[in-house]
Amino acid sequence: MALFELAAEHGTVTAVESDLETLEAALRESADLRQVTTNPELSRKAQGAAIEGVASVLGLSQLTQKFLAVLAQNRRLSALPDMIRAFQTIAAAQRGEVTAEVTSAHALSDEQLATLKDKLTAREGRTVKLKPSVDPDLLGGLVVTIGSQRIDGSIRTRLNSLANAMKG
Structure with a gap:
């Protein structure tokens, strides 16, 4: 660029x-x-x-x-x-950082964000910068997107999976 x-x-x-x-x-x-x-x-x-x-x-x-x-x-x-x-x-790649987009049903506290950042940094092996957002439709849990990886721990997804399992 x-x-x-x-x-x-x-x-x-x-x-x-x-x-x-x-x-x-x-x-x-x-x-x-x-x-x-x-x-x-x-x-x-x-x-x-x-x-x-x-x-x-x-x-x-x-x-x-x-x-x-x-x-x-x-x-x-x-x-x-x-x-x-x-x-x-x-810029983040130059610094050896990666950005994690974190979507939650409710705003996360500073302590929760710090804990999540530490865990993601340990998992990724490089510094993680969090970009938090709120989506009440998730009902609960988190959706974390790092690059093309998506970790979906939302209650909405779990309920949808359960509904699909009950249909089939």
């Missing part, structure tokens, strides 16, 4: 990664920002101006601002969430 290569070249991988995490949170929280990045009716100029304003308010680095300007110019802002994830994956 070109952004990662440029950030590595300038020694700003950590700063750019922090910028992208800030931007990811802003995208998650702001329907207006999501609209700006995905609305095909907005002109390149309007998208560029809007994203430049957002980048300025968020205090993003020059490299990140230039990257966003190029995306706006080429009408690729809609792919921003995927690009953020790709950058994070590459």
